[in-house]
Amino acid sequence: MKFRPLRGLTAVAVASALVLAGCSSDNKEDEKENPTPSQSSSQPSNADLTPTTPEDAKILEGVTFTAGKDGKAPTDIKVDADLTKLSTTAARVVVPGEGEEILNGDYLTANMSSVDKDGKITESTYDMKAPGTLINSGIQTVPQIVRALEGQKVGAWLTFGIPPQEADEATGAPASEGGLVIIEIVDTQRPWATGTDKKVDDASLPKVTLDEAHKPSIEIPKDYKGTDELQVVVLKEGDGATLTEESYLHAHYTGWQIDGSQFDSSWDSQTGLPTPFPLNGVIKGWTEGLSGQKLGSQVLLIIPGDMGYGEGTGFDEQNRPLGDLIFVVDLIATN
Known part of the structure; x- marks a missing residue:
């Protein structure tokens, strides 16, 4: 299968919080100086990952939509949720999938839609006809998404909410108003050769x-x-x-x-x-x-x-x- 990164979806909700495949290195030019690939971060077990709290999950229950079919974006999106009340990033499975089981470490093909407070899609991979890639790992993707995907299958739909964030002088990250992303898991690839x-x-x-x-x-x-x-x-x-x-x-x-x-x-x-x-x-x-x-x-x-x-x-x-x-x-x- 062909994997593509999530390009062009620049909503702060995605850009600041979702670590997508292709963004796992901060500086690709630095990697060119090393003739051998390398890794240094420690891989946590799912048990060590922060789950979405019941309180935050309750807030996300206020986000409803009709799942798209045959590669279509979600419709009838209603946002009766105050994302400013979220304690941190939060994820909730809205529609369970019926396809192949998702395992820890899998490379996931995912469509994503950034949604405003009125339920309008502002940016979407559906428009680009180019799904993104999420690595189902706590060091590559936000922990709440990995925990939400435990036991889930391809075809699952999630809501992902981010509260407002203050500017971080240490990292240079600007302040943001937070945001909401609807995620559809389209396919999965095991982290080894399957040919x-x-x-x-x-x-x-x-x-x-x-x-x-x-x-x-x-x-x-x-x-x-x-x-x-x-x-x-x-x-x-x-x-x-x-x-x-x-x-x-x-x-x-x-x-x-x-x-x-x-x-x-x-x-x-x-x-x-x-x-x-x-x-x-x-x-x-x-x-x-x-x-x-x-x-x-x-x-x-x-x-x-x-x-x-x-x-x-x-x-x-x-x-x-x-x-x-x-x-x-x-x-x-x-x-």
Whole structure:
């Protein structure tokens, strides 16, 4: 499936409170200076996330609407609610979904409509025909939305309310009057490759196996010598959008040296989530090897040293492994 960020929806309710895919890094230019993707935030469990209080949920009960059908925006919106009384951001499921179950960490395709106090839609992804992407994680999306989506299914409709906010000198955030957003969960994507398995019979290649959590491990052939040129092997073929060198990719990955020593893995990061990065801001073997691949795919990359961190043995001054490298990369989403 193709994921798109929520572009153009600039209502303060969304811009200041919803952390959308593509906004998980404050400075993409900084990421281009690091040839390896990385994560640093700690991933909280849902039990640690702040739920919407009963009092705030009661306020949101004053927001009613008729859910749209076949990709249409909600209608008959009535706002009999005083959002200025909200204690903090709040979310409430108005219409349960009937589709696939939503899991923690999923990438959610969502339509969103910013609504004023009179129930008028002021901005909407329906008008742009471009749903946004929400990562169902407490470090990527406001906790109240993640908690509201517990046990929910695709097709659910939510109301999301934000009280007025004072200016924050520390962050530079301006004061706002608060706002209201109606959210429709259109689809979900697991945070691992979901493409079709491809048969690989080449015994000269490292053998990849997955554990129950979909994390890869490899078995190196005896007397393995690495490679003189980039090798790209599709292990699972997705049916999503095709990557280009200009893509900003969300991917799970693990990297090994040719002796089988693991040196990096998003699966083992503090968040345990796929990592976002610009495809033209990483090592050459990634840029060339992943360009042209489709979202939903899992790809084995065997990269010569001159397309990685340099030829040689051991590690460079930045503690990056030299010589040939092996990666297994799950292509999750772009924006």
